[in-house]
Amino acid sequence: xxxxxxxxxxxxxxxxxxxxxxxxxxxxxxxxxxxxxxxxxxxxxxxxxxxxxxxxxxxxxxxxxxxxxxxxxxxxxxxxxxxxxxxxxxxxxxxxxxxxxxxxxxxxxxxxxxxx
Amino acid sequence: xxxxxxxxxxxxxxxxxxxxxxxxxxxxxxxxxxxxxxxxxxxxxxxxxxxxxxxxxxxxxxxxxxxxxxxxxxxxxxxxxxxxxxxxxxxxxxxxxxxxxxxxxxxxxxxxxxxx
Numbered sequence: 001x002x003x004x005x006x007x008x009x010x011x012x013x014x015x016x017x018x019x020x021x022x023x024x025x026x027x028x029x030x031x032x033x034x035x036x037x038x039x040x041x042x043x044x045x046x047x048x049x050x051x052x053x054x055x056x057x058x059x060x061x062x063x064x065x066x067x068x069x070x071x072x073x074x075x076x077x078x079x080x081x082x083x084x085x086x087x088x089x090x091x092x093x094x095x096x097x098x099x100x101x102x103x104x105x106x107x108x109x110x111x112x113x114x115x116x
Numbered sequence: 117x118x119x120x121x122x123x124x125x126x127x128x129x130x131x132x133x134x135x136x137x138x139x140x141x142x143x144x145x146x147x148x149x150x151x152x153x154x155x156x157x158x159x160x161x162x163x164x165x166x167x168x169x170x171x172x173x174x175x176x177x178x179x180x181x182x183x184x185x186x187x188x189x190x191x192x193x194x195x196x197x198x199x200x201x202x203x204x205x206x207x208x209x210x211x212x213x214x215x216x217x218x219x220x221x222x223x224x225x226x227x228x229x230x231x232x
Contacts, residue, residue: 004158043225044120044223044224044225045159046223047220091159093158102211103149103164104149104159104161104221106159106160108158109157109158
């Protein structure tokens with residue numbers, strides 16, 4: 001079974017600064033998908049960014065980028081120019097390739113606070 | 117309709133009572149998922165449907181839990197003889213079947229259950 005580990009329960013960043021959220025995972029599969037989801041307080045979870053394991057290039061979405069290290073099974077999220085609206089819980093998630101195994105496996109999450 | 121809707125948003129019940137949650141996915145989405153999230157933790161997979169077929173159930177889903185999606189549209193999650201340990205947020209998510217690549221799950225705002 002796959003596992004996702006987020007070892008930092010909380011992080012804080014100054015507005016406009018950059019912060020990196022860590023995630024490691026364990027799998028025996030060679031191809032899979034990785035995601036970062038954001039869950040603002042009392043709001044639904046939304047997708048921030050996704051990465052396909054077969055792609056070497058790190059995904060980027062505006063101020064959000066990932067550092068995907070397949071051999072190390074590491075998938076960190078970098079948030080540049082942090083904004084107050086970035087304050088939320090962030091979850092790293094894993095998903096197998098293939099229709100039969102389409103569920104997401106989540107880490108425990110990290111609470112990000114942004115200081116004005 | 118622009119998203120996944122869940123009802124009720126909050127349910128308070130006494131131990132031993134039965135509760136039912138409803139999820140209406142995004143209309144063109146064939147897959148529907150149920151997750152459970154306790155405070156400060158990541159969502160844990162419970163079960164998922166492709167159309168009306170329940171394709172996978174987690175071992176977390178005890179015999180007191182049952183989920184249905186009778187017509188392949190909305191879904192219900194029933195918990196019988198509730199226990200205090202059932203107190204959690206129950207999240208529903210949907211996704212389109214056949215999406216090539218790392219398809220995104222779209223989440224509802226959740227139904228919070230408090231068992232007294």
